[in-house]
Amino acid sequence: MTSTQEHCIFCDIISGKAPAHIIKQDENVIVFLSLEGHPLVVPTTHIPDVFSLDPENAAHIMREAVAVSKALREVCNCDGINLIQSNGSAAGQDVFHFHLHIKPRWTNDDVIIRWNTDAEEEQERLELGRRIRARL
Template sequence: MSVDACVFCRILAGELPSTTVAEEDRAVAFMDVNPATPGHLLVVPRTHAPDLFTVDPADLAACATLAQKMARRVRERLGADGVNLIQSSGAAAWQTVFHLHVHVIPRYDGDPLILPWQPAPGNAAEIAAVATKLTGD
């Protein structure tokens, strides 16, 4: 997808409407137009990067810092009981807009949002084998 066709780039350029709630040098937070819960917002880098694998580390750090700031804000100002931060990279991970973004989703006791992953005990040998592959540089 070209940067010109990227919906988040177009939002950042002022070509599409959005409700911005915070701006930093390298990152911007705006309300999600398809909110999972009241206060659901997105944090995006100002510079286009399709995903976690291609984003500049400084832009990623700026997004993480702004996501933390916004998580605190939704807890303090909206009375959220918790917060989910979700970053999806790749279609298999539910990414639908290919401009890196972090969902900041306020959670409220009893809210109807159900995420698809339900934790269950794993196989210890499989976990250890995968950990071996991931250890070290």
């Protein structure tokens, strides 16, 4: 275990060293309530971010996210759900163990998720698409 993992609050929750409101846990993922009161889907293996996430764990996480989203919608009677996942400090990641927020939403709630939605120039989009395809 690296020094980063030794001080990972999510690893502490997974191992039972830290308390949490656990909704579900299996060998691949754990689902617990964030301090703000919405579910988090977290791999039981310490994976720092999406760049380190393997396809098998990604599939487990997404399957669980779909199931939890459906249950949350029924329980909360919310109008929608945001799935939010941040990678790196610049993106707002503050716990460096991959986790997916499942945030219930209601019409006219006070949650603000915002970025520039102006259309990029066609040539810029073509070039970016070409460069990404080349890396895949």
